[in-house]
Amino acid sequence: MSMSPDNPLGSYLKDRRAKLDPAAFGIPTTRRRTPGLRREEVALRANVSATWYTWLEQGRGGAPSNEVLNRLATALALTAVEREHLFLLAQNRPPEVVYQSSDAITPQLQRVLDSLEFSPAIVKTAQWDIVGWNAAAAAVLTDYGTLPPERRNVLKLLFASDRVRSKTRHWEAHARFAVAAFRADTARLGATDRVKGFVDELMALSPEFETIWNDYDLQSYGEGSKQFAHPLVGELTLEYSSFAVDGRPELGLIIYTPATSADRERVGMLIEARRPASP
Known part of the structure; x- marks a missing residue:
């Protein structure tokens, strides 16, 4: 899916949503005309309203908060790199770094x-x-x-x-x-x-x-x-x-x-x- 220059965040959300396998989330795959998760399914997983999520994909949802973006990243099963890209598109900055204790290097x-x-x-x-x-x-x-x-x-x-x-x-x-x-x-x-x-x-x-x-x-x-x-x-x-x-x-x-x-x-x-x- 190509990225819309007018709504890059919405295009990215649609692209990630379309590439998810419903079966991996325990969602029945019958009677589905398009691949991936539906908007309301992503909204439910992210604990946001389906209407607001639809507006977000359409470029009408306003700027999401850090908390909402993190919930969307989890709902869409984004990797760390994909999550960072989501924040860059939504807020023009990467997400805050979260401290993790480490005792080993690769x-x-x-x-x-x-x-x-x-x-x-x-x-x-x-x-x-x-x-x-x-x-x-x-x-x-x-x-x-x-x-x-x-x-x-x-x-x-x-x-x-x-x-x-x-x-x-x-x-x-x-x-x-x-x-x-x-x-x-x-x-x-x-x-x-x-x-x-x-x-x-x-x-x-x-x-x-x-x-x-x-x-x-x-x-x-x-x-x-x-x-x-x-x-x-x-x-x-x-x-x-x-x-x-x-x-x-x-x-x-x-x-x-x-x-x-x-x-x-x-x-x-x-x-x-x-x-x-x-x-």
Whole structure:
């Protein structure tokens, strides 16, 4: 079905409705002259009036609310991508991100991390728990595999690890930036209430975190650089970029790239130092 330029939302709803199998929803398939669900059947599944839904397909229903759009997405059995498209057509914006706790990444994503030989990379959750990393990250940042899962957290390491603090240049500026970005992350993902206990734990752990948190600064992670005074190789500068993981909005990927060829050599030295000695 082609999309009407005058009523793209209505055309999309009709197209999705026509491609559904009534039998999959326990609806008899006898005496049906057209494929898919009828308008009144979609309306019943979405708990809206058949008249209003008809108007919506005809371009006369007005702007649907978030709640109604979510019910329509469920009624039409839309995938995550199709649901996003529905919101874009109806409201000219994607749906709000819903926080989901995650404790694992896919093997494909881990292979992406592993392919970045000289670029430390981590994957973090909305609570900034580290759930994925590569060998370069273990060599340069922290050997996360040696830590219990409850300590694999960016903010806990930043505020409670003397080792991390001692090798981070301009620690206070970096800490303020991290807290501001964390606050923005949790708000964007709708996780503010969910991480309240974690924030309380950090406040009890670090008075400095409490002071910075109460300043209520906001910042996107974006891109930047980070300087280290590494005990093995000396001064080290890494540039970082952050990325969203498609289909997993609660996950963020951060890749650190050596700023210069000399920094790349230092990263290589740290990776080599972790390799087991030849027999």
